[in-house]
Amino acid sequence: MRDIPEELAARIESGAAMLCHAWVLRRGDGAVLGFTDHDRDLDIEGVTCRAGSGWTAGAGEGAVGLAAGGLSASGGLDDEAITEGDIAAGLYDGARVELWRADWTEPALRVRVWAGTLARIRREAGAFIADLDGPMAALERVVGRTYGRTCDAVLGDGRCGLSAAGTAGRDCDKRWTTCVESFGNGVNFQGFPDIPGDDFLTARPVGTGRNDGGSRR
Numbered sequence: 001m002r003d004i005p006e007e008l009a010a011r012i013e014s015g016a017a018m019l020c021h022a023w024v025l026r027r028g029d030g031a032v033l034g035f036t037d038h039d040r041d042l043d044i045e046g047v048t049c050r051a052g053s054g055w056t057a058g059a060g061e062g063a064v065g066l067a068a069g070g071l072s073a074s075g076g077l078d079d080e081a082i083t084e085g086d087i088a089a090g091l092y093d094g095a096r097v098e099l100w101r102a103d104w105t106e107p108a109l110r111v112r113v114w115a116g117t118l119a120r121i122r123r124e125a126g127a128f129i130a131d132l133d134g135p136m137a138a139l140e141r142v143v144g145r146t147y148g149r150t151c152d153a154v155l156g157d158g159r160c161g162l163s164a165a166g167t168a169g170r171d172c173d174k175r176w177t178t179c180v181e182s183f184g185n186g187v188n189f190q191g192f193p194d195i196p197g198d199d200f201l202t203a204r205p206v207g208t209g210r211n212d213g214g215s216r217r
Contacts, residue, residue: 008109020104022049025118026096033081042107044100050081082121082128092121097132150174153190161188 004012011017020038024047027033034049036042042049086092095118102110119133145152151174153159156167162185172178176193180186 004111005109008103008111011103011109017103017109018105019101022100022102022107022110024049024098024100025092027091028094029091031091035081038104040104042102042104044102044107044110045098084123087121087123087128092118092130094118097130147192147195149176149191149193149195151176151179151189151191153188159188159190161185 008017012019020036020042022034022036022038022042022044024044025033025035032047034042034044034047036044036049036051038051040051042051082092097116097118098112099114100110101113114132114134116132116134119131121128121130151160151172155170155172156162156164160167162183167183170182172183174191176186176189176191179189
């Protein structure tokens with residue numbers, strides 16, 4: 001639940017609020033940057049949020065899964081804000097980002113509507129697009145390996161064992177059958193093809209046919 005200042009809530013209710021977005025970005029090296037989509041600079045939490053920085057809010061994800069609340073933002077690359085060199089150096093990896101909604105006539109009237117981390121940032125035609133993870137995204141990250149029927153290697157990488165030249169232009173659907181019959185690479189298969197599926201929970205012995213669990217062997 002967001003704590004909206006009473007005066008801001010009253011202005012919103014009356015239609016008198018002059019609202020804009022502001023972003024406060026805190027990098028791992030201690031640098032703090034601020035941006036706003038208003039046409040003049042605003043002070044948010046003691047940070048000067050620059051106008052004319054080109055930052056705009058992108059698509060926001062709905063409440064699906066533990067990582068609910070993911071957002072995106074985009075803007076221009078310039079020497080005074082986010083530079084291409086800093087992106088390439090990884091200075092923004094994992095940066096903390098806060099998104100505020102403020103009344104630009106009185107920036108003290110504001111509410112923080114989102115907070116998370118910068119998951120990835122990419123360059124496109126002189127601009128950037130930043131993907132931002134919600135506060136619970138870490139709970140959906142896979143740590144180590146998971147057990148599944150399909151292979152989790154990338155075709156042609158070290159775990160796959162096949163050369164990139166030998167797999168050029170070919171696709172792999174990660175299944176055991178494909179690995180063996182199309183690539184002859186079953187010895188390097190990085191999945192667990194015999195792992196029981198959901199149907200195993202409801203299966204029962206039968207009087208005829210094989211009752212060996214359906215092993216590929």
